[in-house]
Amino acid sequence: VKKLGNAVRKLELQGNVFDPQLEPLLKENPRRFVVFPIEWPDIWEFYKKAEASFWTVEEVDLSR
Numbered sequence: 001v002k003k004l005g006n007a008v009r010k011l012e013l014q015g016n017v018f019d020p021q022l023e024p025l026l027k028e029n030p031r032r033f034v035v036f037p038i039e040w041p042d043i044w045e046f047y048k049k050a051e052a053s054f055w056t057v058e059e060v061d062l063s064r
Contacts, residue, residue, distance in 0.1 A: 038044045
């Protein structure tokens with residue numbers, strides 16, 4: 001986290017300030033919480049990989 005903060009400060013000093021309005025995933029969008037259609041397949045793939053590293057509800061058998 002400290003390295004990230006230093007990198008951000010360095011970019012700010014160079015004049016490269018992060019603008020959330022330019023980041024497509026952070027822009028306000030009324031369809032933001034709609035899963036389909038998938039507009040960003042790469043990000044969906046990373047999400048599914050991250051999800052696979054944790055247990056999901058479907059994997060737990062509560063009937064026992």
